[in-house]
Amino acid sequence: MRKSLALIVIVMLAFNLAACGKKKVVENVPIAEGGSGDGGDGTGGVGSDGIEGSQFGPGNPDDPNDPLNKRVVYFEYDSPNLDAEGQIIAEAHAQWLASNPGVTVVLEGHADERGTREYNLALGENRAQSVMQVMQGMGVSGSNIQSISYGEERPVALGADESSWSLNRRVEIIYGN
C-alpha cells in the first residue's frame, strides 16, 4: 500500500511536470480503454531502446477502478446525456482538473454510424458539451476545456452491430498541457 501511494505521488509529480509544459516527460497515451485520440499525438509503447512502457495520466495506474483511468465516456443511442458511470468519470476528471489549473483537456465527441452525418456531428457536439458542463460546474476554467465533435467520422470499432456502435458513442477526454 505504501508502495503504491509513493507511486501515485511520483506519477502525479511526473504528470504535473509534463502538464506544466516545461517538457513532455512521457508521450500522451492513455493506459485506460479506448481513445483513437486524434488529438493525442502519441504512438506510445516502444521507446528507441526497445523497452516497452505504458504511459498514464492522473489516475492510479494500479487501480483499474480509478475513474481517472477511464478516458472515455459512453452514451446511449441518440442521447447526449451522461449515464451514472459517465457522470462519475466526468466528475473525477473535473475534480482533478479543478485542482490542476495548468492542465487543459480536449473533449472529443463521437457518434455511431447510424443516422445522418450532420445529425451525428451535432450529437457528438452535445455529448462533449455534456461532459464540459460537468467540468465547468465543478470549477474547471472554461478556457482549459475545448470541445470538438467528429460525429460518426472517427469510429474506434468498425463492426455494424451494437457491440461496435456502443464503443463509438463516446466522448474522449484527451489531456493536453
Next chain:
Amino acid sequence: MQDIILTFKLSTFYLAPMVNFRIQIKNLLRLTFIPVLFCLSISPSVVWAQEQPLDIIITEGVEGAIPIAVVPFESSTAGDPPQIISDIIEADLARSGRFETVPREDFLGQPTTFNQVRFKDWRLLKVDAVVVGKVSAAGGGQYDVQFELVDVFEGRQMTGWRYRVDGGKMRKVAHQIADIIYKQLTGIDGAFDTRIAYVTVQKTASGGGSYLLQVADSDGYGPSTALTSSQPILSPAWSPNGSRLAYVSFEGRKPKIFVQNVADGRRVKLADYPGINSAPAWSPDGSRIAMTLSRDGNPEIYVADSSGGNLRRLTKHGAIDTEPAWSPDGQTIVFTSGRSGKAQIYRMNANGGGVSRITFDGKYNARASFSPDGNQLVMITERGRGYQVGLLDMRTNATKVLSDTRLDESPSFAPNGAMIIYGTQSGGRGVLAAVSSDGRASQILKFQEGAVREPAWSPFNRKL
C-alpha cells in the same frame, strides 16, 4: 499544419462557357429532316476517353418501361468516339428506369440515319423508338455528331440534332442527347447532363485516411478533385446556379464551412465560429446560406449572406437543430430537431419562427430536402428496417420508403425530381446509390477505389 491541397483540375472541364448549342427551331423538330445546329467549343486539354471509375449495377428494373433501341453510331473515322456516344446514351436511358433498352445482338439492321430505318424490323422487336446517329471527324480535334430519334410505329422522325464538338466533350454531348430523348418520350426534362459532388475516402499507406471532395458527371464518370484533405469533408451543397459548392471541412481539426468556386477552386471560409460549423444549405436565389452552428452552446440553425455576413439565429431550443433545407419558393426551411426526444423533421418560416413538426411516423427522420416541385420531402427514415430513404408527399402526408438498403445517408434529388442519389453501404464499403422517385428503379454505383459518400446532385447548370 498542411492538411489541405486545393486542386484546380476542374477548370479544364467545367470552365467551358455556357455555349447555347441548340439554336432551337422547335417547330422543325417534328419534321422529317434533321433540323439543325451546333457549334461549340473549346477545352482541348481534356482527354475524352475517361478512366472508368465505377460499375453501375442496376438492381431493380421497371415494368412498363419504354422499349427503345440505341443503334451504335456510325463513324467515318477509326477509334472509339461514336461507340462511346451510343453506349452512354443507352446507359443513361437504362439507368433512369423509364426505358428498356433492347440488346444489340437482336438488331436486324444498323441504320445510322432516319432514312435507313426499316420500321418493320423494329416493330418485330416490339421497339417503340430507335436512336440512330453518326460521328465524323471535323478536323482540329473536333467532331460532328448527329442523331435522330425515330418513332417506329408512326414511321417518323421525332427529333434530330447535329453538333460540332471537341473530342473532350463527347460524354457531355451524349448526356445531352440522352436528355433530349428522355424529354421527348417522357415529357420530363432529362438530368443526365448534370453533375454530382461527393466525398471519397481513401486509406493511405500510413493507415490514415485521405478525404477527397470530388465532382463527376451524373453517371459517376470523369471525376475531378476539388479538395484533398487528411481530415473529414462533409455535406457538399451546390449553389443554385451550379457554380459553387459549400461544404464542411475538418481541416485544422474542427468543422468549418467553406464556399468554393467549382471552376477555379478558389474558396472562402464562410463560418469558423467556436464549436461546430456545419450543414450549409443555399437559399433558392443563392443569396443566403442556412447552417448549423453551436457557437451559443448548442447546435442551432443560423442564416447568413452567402458571403458569411449578417449572421442571424433562426432556432432556439435546448435540443439539436440541424440539417436545414429551403423550400423551392424560399419561404420555408425544414430541419432536423431532437426536441421531441428523437430526431424528427420540422418546418419553420425562412426568417425563423412558426416552427411545426412535420414527421410523426418512424423513430428517426432526418436530413430532409424538398423535391424540385416543392411537393415532397426526401429524408432518411428509420421504421424498423434500418436507416432508409423515405419520401414524404406533403399533399397526402404519406411516406414511402424507396430504398431497400439499411444504412442510407444524404439523399439528394436530381434537378428534374425523377431520381434521388444517396449514400449507403455495400459490402462494408460506402457506395452511392440511386433510386427513381417512384421507387421502381434503383441502382448502385460502385466506385473502384475507396469509400464514397455524401452525394449532392447539381442543379441544371447549363440551360439548353
